[in-house]
Amino acid sequence: MKARVHITLKTGVLDPQGKAIGKALGTLGFEGVGEVRQGKLIEIELAETDPARAEASVRDMCEKLLANTVIEKYDVELVG
């Protein structure tokens, strides 16, 4: 089983990296680009086959290591 974790900054937290990307897109001539936010994507292969247990385990990984829950939120998706 594979888990895909999206980690993004919470709404309201300043994202200078996203801002830089937005500015660069404008410089390159792309029009109509609004807010850009950058986050992380982590894909994890798991030996666990039970979806509920796999999701619980990945959420635990997010709390303990993957996300800084003070400023970041995460979202776990199981694939395959």
Place this chain on the structure above:
Amino acid sequence: MKARVHITLKTGVLDPQGKAIGKALGTLGFEGVGEVRQGKLIEIELAETDPARAEASVRDMCEKLLANTVIEKYDVELVG
């Protein structure tokens, strides 16, 4: 319209950051963790309302700025 872009390393490209996360998860006591790969997630607000044109524009952004297509692959998803 909002686009969500997933940028990941191509299969076969070494991912030391992913490896480090995998090792750290093992150290924390998580069992059955296989390969871990880290990628980027970029969310872009677009003024464009036509889905086909929005997707074409975001793919163009990926080719020109967001992804290093020598080692990375990207995947565009339109939301809302």
